[in-house]
Amino acid sequence: MSIHDDVEEILFTEEQLHEIVARIGAEINRDYAGKNLLMVSVLKGSLIFMADLMRQITIHCAIDFLAVSSYGNGTTSSGEVRILKDLDQSLAGKDILVVEDILDSGNTLSFLLKNLSARNPASIRLCTLLDKPERRKANINADYVGARVEDKFIVGYGLDYAERYRNLPYIGVLKPEIYQG
Numbered sequence: 001m002s003i004h005d006d007v008e009e010i011l012f013t014e015e016q017l018h019e020i021v022a023r024i025g026a027e028i029n030r031d032y033a034g035k036n037l038l039m040v041s042v043l044k045g046s047l048i049f050m051a052d053l054m055r056q057i058t059i060h061c062a063i064d065f066l067a068v069s070s071y072g073n074g075t076t077s078s079g080e081v082r083i084l085k086d087l088d089q090s091l092a093g094k095d096i097l098v099v100e101d102i103l104d105s106g107n108t109l110s111f112l113l114k115n116l117s118a119r120n121p122a123s124i125r126l127c128t129l130l131d132k133p134e135r136r137k138a139n140i141n142a143d144y145v146g147a148r149v150e151d152k153f154i155v156g157y158g159l160d161y162a163e164r165y166r167n168l169p170y171i172g173v174l175k176p177e178i179y180q181g
């Protein structure tokens with residue numbers, strides 16, 4: 001009995017994820033040279049992506065974390081976003097890069113973009129490991145995108161279903177019987 005048995009299909013292997021993260025890291029190193037980079041991880045989903053991405057960054061940077069209300073235990077967004085845990089520091093004069101696991105309806109990132117922009121950062125950009133453009137409701141796009149995915153509920157590498165499967169080292173699609181209980 002292992003969490004791996006619940007995965008129907010692997011979408012991104014550990015090696016593929018490493019390549020994606022290295023590519024985004026190189027783009028950030030190029031774009032943020034000479035800037036005052038603060039990487040803001042949106043907990044908990046972006047935890048592993050953030051940890052891998054920041055180790056690809058070769059310029060000076062600082063990190064911070066925030067948490068927002070999420071899906072509960074379902075697989076669709078409620079549309080309502082709240083900050084559960086805020087940043088430790090002021091954003092004034094800093095170049096903010098928000099690091100997310102997946103951009104789906106866009107509700108979370110459009111809320112954060114508005115909220116963080118009001119704190120007078122020098123600049124603000126969005127980085128998401130995955131993008132599900134088919135499901136977008138808010139008018140928002142990320143500046144850095146790891147990969148586009150179809151409209152399937154996926155888990156692993158930080159992404160959860162009911163708080164489980166975040167510890168899978170790859171990203172995969174869950175077997176349907178897991179949702180059906």
Ligand code: IMP
Nearest residue numbers: 045077103104105106107108153154159
């Ligand atoms: P949005 O607000 O609808 O764009 O949703 C963003 C958040 O929903 C992400 O940070 C994830 O936590 C969660 N999410 C969206 N799609 C998936 C998925 O396929 N698997 C796991 N979590 C997801």
Ligand code: MG
Nearest residue numbers: 043044045101
């Ligand atoms: Mg999340």
